Amino acid sequence: MTTVELLWNGLAAFLTLCIFSFLYKDNPFYKFAEQLVAGVALGYWTMLLYHTTFTDKVLIPIFQQGKLHYILPTIMGIMMWTRFSKKLAYLSRIAIAFYIGVGTGVALPLYMYNYVFRQLQATVVPLQFSWLGLNSLLMVTFVTCTLFYFFFSKEHKGTFGGLSKVGIYTLMAGFGASFGLTVMGRVALLVQRIIFLREYFIALFGS
């Protein structure tokens, strides 16, 4: 590691320890690191949006390339900002309505196809006498039982109650899998920081 890298990594190690100090209790070091992240992120994003959106989609097309039809979406973008004026706030609704209308029109068929039809198609498959067939059968059974659990207009008693109970266990299994993966993910964040600190201190003091 060069001296410059050591200095930058030293700052990163210091900020990591500042954040970890919150595990004991809230303190000024944690607050400093937290506010630094928020400030840097805001400044970075503002500049990034200016350069990747405003320059690309407004300044260059209109003023350099003479594409005057870009003025229309620019005006609609400005209309969004009129929400801050009591007098002109109604103009923002036009832009928002356009945005929502286009968004819904484009998204609705694709959402139905991807989230409903494709999932249904993958759930209800022809029965076959194999491990794959057993897997499909279990899946149909557990999906059906889970749907029973979410059927609230009938009391969950008798056979119906039994089926909905299987639905609860299915949901529990799903939540368990999610919890396990979440633990793995959160621990990974800690592990990565520990590996970073270890390598930094080795670079600093030698192994």
Place this chain on the structure above:
Amino acid sequence: MKWHEKMLNIDRRWIYLILGVAVIVPAVVSFHVPVNVTPEVRRVYDFIEDLKPGDIFYVGIDYDPASLAELHPMAYAILDQCFRKDIKPVVATLSQFGAGMAEQVLSEVAAEYGKESGIDYCYLGYKPYPAITIMLMGVDFRVPFPQDYYGTPIDSIPMMRYVHNFDDLKGVISLSAGTSSEFWIIYGYGRYFMPLALGVTGVMAADYYPYLQSGQIFGLISGIKGAAEYEALTEYKGEGLKSIPYQTASHVVILAFIIVSNIGYFASRRSKK
């Protein structure tokens, strides 16, 4: 306070301390943990392995520094595989804080293989609004990205001269820590039927298995375990495999805490009866 009540009321700071010690142990005493490769990770590896030199493959670095621990190792291993096979990756990010990280990983791996920007790979940078960006990439990359990250017009980039839209790509992998993976499924696969694979954080992984089963994605790399599996396949020595002993030690501690708290719970239920 009875013993089982104590088990249910352990101060969280003790838990943090014990977990901290457990994570530090592998840093001092190294040990090996074998990694078994799952079929969903192998399918991603095989897909890229089957591509021919010169094929164009899209790699989305759609995450920010908060998810770097889990997704960066995947990015390194995948790009390493692409460059080793002379596959030309087109890289972009749909995450606002991903631009710098994507540039770092791409330039580091490219330098190892002596690959040149614009000839062997193309880095497009960041564009906001993932859904719109993905749809426009399906029309023409030049619409959302008139120039690459370094300001070079797309038409002046030799590698991109004949690359117009998804028809010119062999496949897509999005390494994602947010909603962009959903947008890739809805628009990338749902509208353009791109062969799509995802690399996601552990927290998200359970939500994406249904798409794997339905064939909407052909492969799934989940969390640091998935990253380690991919490194094992590509023989890339990265952070994924390095993390596994630490993960294992901390998982053992968490399991012990779950067992202890369950013993406490059942014991206190029995004493109430």
